[in-house]
Amino acid sequence: MKFTRILALALACVMLALSMASCGGSAVTNVKLKISVPSEENPEQSTDYFADGTIDLEVPGENPTVIDVLRVTEEPYDMVYDIEENANGRSSVKAIDDYATYTDEETGIYYAWHFTINGEIPDGHAGSVTVAEGDVIEYIFAPVEAE
Secondary structure: HHHHHHHHHHHHHHHHHHHHHOOOOOOEEEEEEEEEEEEEOOOOEEEOOOOOEEEEEEEOOOEEHHHHHHHOOOHHHOOOOOEEOOOOOEEEEEEEEEEEEEOOOOOOOOEEEEEEEOEEEEEEOOOOOOOOOOOOEEEEEOOOOOO
């Protein structure tokens, strides 16, 4: 009888621990990522980097940023990127695979990475703007418009 009580208590403890572990796991935010690059046929137009247009990503951590979204593509999609952080702590994407920021020597036009969330240009830089469940993040490689 005593053995049965100890076994039941041990089983209850294991079940409680498993249920707490499944509830208290680390946070994950599900987003979609789209990357637009200049078309090889017509550089004035953009084309999708991914064959399906967008990819679904699970971004770990509390309050992930736009930069965090890009970071989770590194291993499963073999993406290579360059992120620069300046002295003020402002993060920006300098390159994704073969598309790196540059100034066209003939025209003087500066090409860089921009991003939108759900089609809107947010205030802030990629290292400070957070994403939410279901957001669609688009990185766009295009000329910087003069202000």
